[in-house]
Amino acid sequence: MAIRSEPAAAAPPVRAGRRELAPGRLALVMNLPTLLTMALVLAYPIGYAAWLSFHRVGPAQLRRGEFPWAGFDNYVRLFDDPLFLLSLRNTFVFVAIVVVVEIVLAVAIGLLINQQRVWTSRITRVLILLPYAIPPIANGLIWSFLYSFQFGFLNRILFTFGLIEEPVNWAGHPETALYAVTVPYIWRTLPFAVLLVHAALQGIGTELHEAAAVDGATAWQRFRHITLPLLLPIIVVILVLRTSFAFTVFEEIRAITQGGPGDATWVAAWYSYKKAFEPPNDIGLGAASAWVLALIVGALAIVYVKTIYRRIH
Amino acid sequence: MRDTASGWSRRDLLGVSAGALAAAVTGFHDPHRALAQAGPWAVAPKSKVDELNFVVWTYGDIYTKISKKFTEDWGVKVNGTISAFNDHPTKLMTMFAGGETIDVSQSSPFSFANFIAQGLVEPLDGLPGAAEYAKDFTGFTKQVAIQGGKVMGLPYFSAVWVWNYHQDLMDKTKLEPFKSYEELLEQCRKVKKDGICQYPILWVAGVGLEQLPGTWYQMTWNRGGTFFDKDGRHQLGPGSIARETLRWWAATFKEELADPESLKVQFTASAKAFGAGKNLYRGPNHHYGLNVANDPAQSPTAGKAKVWGSPGDGRTVGVTHVYFLCTANRDKEWAWKLLQYLGGRTKDGRYTQAENLARDAMLGSGYQSVMDSEVIKTGWAPWGDVAAILEIWKKATYLGEVVNSMYQPWHFPWSDRLNIEVQKCLTGQIDADRACDNLIKAIDEVKRA
Numbered sequence: 153m154a155i156r157s158e159p160a161a162a163a164p165p166v167r168a169g170r171r172e173l174a175p176g177r178l179a180l181v182m183n184l185p186t187l188l189t190m191a192l193v194l195a196y197p198i199g200y201a202a203w204l205s206f207h208r209v210g211p212a213q214l215r216r217g218e219f220p221w222a223g224f225d226n227y228v229r230l231f232d233d234p235l236f237l238l239s240l241r242n243t244f245v246f247v248a249i250v251v252v253v254e255i256v257l258a259v260a261i262g263l264l265i266n267q268q269r270v271w272t273s274r275i276t277r278v279l280i281l282l283p284y285a286i287p288p289i290a291n292g293l294i295w296s297f298l299y300s301f302q303f304g305f306l307n308r309i310l311f312t313f314g315l316i317e318e319p320v321n322w323a324g325h326p327e328t329a330l331y332a333v334t335v336p337y338i339w340r341t342l343p344f345a346v347l348l349v350h351a352a353l354q355g356i357g358t359e360l361h362e363a364a365a366v367d368g369a370t371a372w373q374r375f376r377h378i379t380l381p382l383l384l385p386i387i388v389v390i391l392v393l394r395t396s397f398a399f400t401v402f403e404e405i406r407a408i409t410q411g412g413p414g415d416a417t418w419v420a421a422w423y424s425y426k427k428a429f430e431p432p433n434d435i436g437l438g439a440a441s442a443w444v445l446a447l448i449v450g451a452l453a454i455v456y457v458k459t460i461y462r463r464i465h
Numbered sequence: 466m467r468d469t470a471s472g473w474s475r476r477d478l479l480g481v482s483a484g485a486l487a488a489a490v491t492g493f494h495d496p497h498r499a500l501a502q503a504g505p506w507a508v509a510p511k512s513k514v515d516e517l518n519f520v521v522w523t524y525g526d527i528y529t530k531i532s533k534k535f536t537e538d539w540g541v542k543v544n545g546t547i548s549a550f551n552d553h554p555t556k557l558m559t560m561f562a563g564g565e566t567i568d569v570s571q572s573s574p575f576s577f578a579n580f581i582a583q584g585l586v587e588p589l590d591g592l593p594g595a596a597e598y599a600k601d602f603t604g605f606t607k608q609v610a611i612q613g614g615k616v617m618g619l620p621y622f623s624a625v626w627v628w629n630y631h632q633d634l635m636d637k638t639k640l641e642p643f644k645s646y647e648e649l650l651e652q653c654r655k656v657k658k659d660g661i662c663q664y665p666i667l668w669v670a671g672v673g674l675e676q677l678p679g680t681w682y683q684m685t686w687n688r689g690g691t692f693f694d695k696d697g698r699h700q701l702g703p704g705s706i707a708r709e710t711l712r713w714w715a716a717t718f719k720e721e722l723a724d725p726e727s728l729k730v731q732f733t734a735s736a737k738a739f740g741a742g743k744n745l746y747r748g749p750n751h752h753y754g755l756n757v758a759n760d761p762a763q764s765p766t767a768g769k770a771k772v773w774g775s776p777g778d779g780r781t782v783g784v785t786h787v788y789f790l791c792t793a794n795r796d797k798e799w800a801w802k803l804l805q806y807l808g809g810r811t812k813d814g815r816y817t818q819a820e821n822l823a824r825d826a827m828l829g830s831g832y833q834s835v836m837d838s839e840v841i842k843t844g845w846a847p848w849g850d851v852a853a854i855l856e857i858w859k860k861a862t863y864l865g866e867v868v869n870s871m872y873q874p875w876h877f878p879w880s881d882r883l884n885i886e887v888q889k890c891l892t893g894q895i896d897a898d899r900a901c902d903n904l905i906k907a908i909d910e911v912k913r914a
Contacts (some may be wrong), residue, residue, distance in 0.1 A: 416887030
């Protein structure tokens, strides 16, 4: 027997043609402005760069709007160039150092400033954000002064504490230059990772730690079996974001070493810049190298998500 | 209709005649003024523009002054886009590629061939007064500003490569400045051993088109070598002077006679560092570094940096940088007018910018009449021994004769490789043979690209 239900008295009257959208459609409509904006400011330039990478392009061609087809010529030249391969290698070394150090430091600092009972943690929270407010190129210049061989503060401090006997040419020696550039980069971008970790720590309930403490777990065991697993999702996010940003490091290289000494600090973004924006302005080649970089970053992001993120969930 | 012999049109000639007549009346008591106002530089273009612009690299406030003067003289606003020396080609090319209007720009001789090849540079032949300017060009200027028989630019400034020594440190050593490269090394070893200097030589070996390469070019030329002959064949093979010079140069780093900061410093930075008084020698580099090293506002040891010539017959190198009229200009006649304010004569007939540059910045001029004038002698005097510098000037050869590739569009990317290979050699990663072999290989690569 069918039961006819009466319409709910509290439900607002539905006017013809003004029915509520289905959740899927609503989501689409809500996302559409963002999608269009992203397509305009991100997808179009990226697509245009891809198109340029298959053409022979210089300033004169850009001005005239004539682009001779080059096929895969730019990509062939790119992988024939030992300097590009070296730049890629340097980029991988740079990214590996930066990402690992940033994650370790971000977790450590995040835990430190998360201590509510320690009043200094509030000050630390403010101070830790300061480097993030410094423009990258200014950061590079500051560190180039710090690294100065004869007059730099770093050597002076180390010398004063008796840690070195002779000044060290941090940014000017081929064996130390690449590592020297990682430090200012980490210093500038670490606050972003710390912020994410700190936000994630705020979301971990204290009852878990209290229960573990009652069961006799040590601080290390609580970190290892409660905090760290719950931080993993945000660590993956940091991993993906920091990897993609570190792959495009440019400003610190520009301000501190300009790729030198020799080719010791040539990285992929520096290579793209030099090829595309300095005479003879081989923009097609620069676009090709930028695209190779983008593909590598994309592939790494997929690997991260597939191997770590899905396992967590 | 244009008179190709003089570069003047009939209209220009009539304008100048009328101007001359007016000037003769008004300037009766000042014949020089009357003559100056009679030139094509005093004639207003027929067209009208609201504004003009230039794209240049920074040097003090020279562009603020000259823009102000142009606006006062002609009532046209001038906008400047000014970037750092090494960033200038990038800025200019990006603006050009982006379709922006550029009336006047400038170029180092190292980028000029590239700018011409990319279609940025408008020849000046036929423009009123261009031929007269060309007649006054110095030897250096002719070699860079006249390409393929056409006048392609007006001079910004000229410079020659000189050595500097620090008087206080030299007094401590009780020595005379070196007369040979062997003597230079002996002196450096001695002052290092005596604890007078930890690093006696500060080279200008920072990455750039003219910095590190210029140092190598100069020392090679001084020893009798070149990099490319007149037919464009490289001179970098085994036993070549360029290769042996590089080997010698790298040894100064290996022996720790050279300041490691050398690999980072460029023109001004090296002059400022030299002013700190920690190095006995600096060089060889542009003569006007003395303008910084001997400036009390920039140097704690101002007045102690002295100029010194090169060993042997004293031969050295020199360059002229140029301003050019850009093909992306908004109005050719007005752009030419602005170009003259930067690289030629102002309305009063004077080489105002060149004279100011000599007085304010110790720069040499690309015009023979300015180089021969009192402006140079009095203008340079506060910073250095003018007679000594002019003596060195006489022994200078335009860099294009040493590095013939400067006239080729591929010189710029080849310089990139040169910076890398030479810095690797100076830091001991590779030897001079490998560096030169790599550079020989790179010639074909950059030509292909």
